[in-house]
Amino acid sequence: xTDFVRKESGLREEDAVYDALIPAGDGWMYDLEPGQVLRxxxxxxxxxxxxxxxxADNPADHYSAVQTIAAQESIYLTTGSVLLAESGxxxxxxxADTCGRHDTLxxxxxxxxxxxxxxxxxxxMHNCRDTFMRLLAQRDGYAKRDLAPNVNxxxxxxxxSEGGLTFAAGVSxxxxxxxxxxxxxxxVLISNCPQLNNxxxxxxxxxxxLLIWSP
Ligand SMILES: [Zn+2]
Numbered sequence: 001x002t003d004f005v006r007k008e009s010g011l012r013e014e015d016a017v018y019d020a021l022i023p024a025g026d027g028w029m030y031d032l033e034p035g036q037v038l039r040x041x042x043x044x045x046x047x048x049x050x051x052x053x054x055x056a057d058n059p060a061d062h063y064s065a066v067q068t069i070a071a072q073e074s075i076y077l078t079t080g081s082v083l084l085a086e087s088g089x090x091x092x093x094x095x096a097d098t099c100g101r102h103d104t105l106x107x108x109x110x111x112x113x114x115x116x117x118x119x120x121x122x123x124x125m126h127n128c129r130d131t132f133m134r135l136l137a138q139r140d141g142y143a144k145r146d147l148a149p150n151v152n153x154x155x156x157x158x159x160x161s162e163g164g165l166t167f168a169a170g171v172s173x174x175x176x177x178x179x180x181x182x183x184x185x186x187x188v189l190i191s192n193c194p195q196l197n198n199x200x201x202x203x204x205x206x207x208x209x210l211l212i213w214s215p
Contacts, residue, residue: 004078004099004100004101004171005078005079005097005100006079006097006098006099006100007079007095007096007097007098008096008098009039009095009096009177009179011037011039011096011179011211011213013211015213016039016211016212016213017212017213017214018210018211018212019209019210019211019212020209020210021207021208021209021210022190022192022207022208022209022210023192023207024047024192024194024205024206024207025126025131025192025193025194025205026131026192027131027132027134027135027189027190027191027192028135028188028189028190028192028210029135029136029138029139029187029188029189029190030187030188030210031056031185031186031187031188032056032092032182032185032186032187032188032212033182033185033214034182034183034184034185035181035182035214035215036181036182036212036213036214036215037095037179037180037181037182037212037213037215038092038179038180038182038188038210038211038212039096039177039178039179039209039210039211039212039213040153040154040177040178040179040190040208040209040210041175041176041177041208041209041210041211042099042153042154042172042173042174042175042176042177042208043174043175043206043207043208043209044174044204044206044207045170045172045173045174045175045176045202045206046154046169046170046172046173046199046200046201046202047154047170047172047192047193047201047202047205047206047207047208048152048153048154048155048170048193048195048200048201049152049153049154049155049190049191049192049193049208050108050109050128050132050150050151050152050153050190050191050192050193051150051151051152051153051188051189051190051191052132052147052148052150052151052188052189053083053085053091053092053151053186053187053188053189054085054091054142054146054186054187054189055085055087055089055091055184055185055186055187056184056185056186056187057184057185059141059142059146059187060146061085061086061087061089062085062086062146062148063083063084063085063091063148063150063151064084064085064086064148065104065105065149065151067084067085067086067088068081068082068083068084068104069104071084071088075104075105075159076101076102076103076104077094077101077102077103077104077151077153078094078097078100078101078102079094079095079096079097080093080094081093081094082094082183083151083180089184090183090184091182091183091184091186092180092181092182092183092186093180093181093183094178094179094180095179095180095181096177096178096179097177097178097179098175098176098177098178099153099154099171099172099173099176099177099178100171101156101171102151102152102153102154102155102178103151103152103155103156103157104151104152105157105159105165106152106155106157106165106167106200107149107150107152108127108128108129108132108150108152108191108193109127109128109129109193109195110127110128110129110130111123111124111125111127111129111130113127114127114195114197117197117198118197122197125194125196125197126194127194127195128150128191128193128194128195129147129191131191131192131194132147132150132189132191133147135189136189152193152200153178154170154172154176154178155170155200156168156169156170156171156172156200167198167199167200168199169199169202170199170200170202190208190210192205192207192208193205
């Protein structure tokens with residue numbers, strides 16, 4: 001894992017225009033202006049942060065894993081990755097990353113996936129899909145159809161040489177962060193994953209910190 005490229009940010013915390021703590025299992029929805037930089041800090045380490053991006057002026061044009069993976073010819077995200085919308089429009093660019101690798105394939109946990117993967121009794125457990133739905137329902141112009149395949153920041157889903165997906169123990173650590181610059185007006189939707197049944201949160205969901213800088 002030491003071959004990851006990790007890039008630190010030059011931004012200073014005291015210059016941030018926004019600073020918030022998102023408790024374990026909670027969510028966040030926010031509009032970034034072009035040029036603003038969002039930092040997500042994995043405060044305690046190995047916390048999956050399920051995230052979606054939308055063109056704020058045209059929410060139907062949301063983040064596309066397929067467009068992003070095909071354009072950068074890699075399934076992982078790190079510094080330099082440009083996250084594209086379905087239309088091919090750049091939404092955000094990752095400009096710093098001290099974790100080194102983020103997942104594009106694992107998707108969000110849901111009541112249904114908890115049932116299929118673990119046990120029927122897990123159906124009622126809190127999950128990312130419920131958090132996404134709750135936040136989308138509070139916004140005009142967004143609906144169930146806007147729930148698209150998401151990014152999992154700080155989550156480690158290595159692909160085997162046979163093409164298999166593995167939900168593995170995390171590669172992040174306390175204080176690791178990823179930073180992204182908005183390339184247009186972007187709506188960011190986060191579920192700070194409450195999952196307790198696989199190692200994506202080290203079986204212990206923890207808070208994250210969000211910081212924003214203006215250009
Ligand atoms: Zn989740």
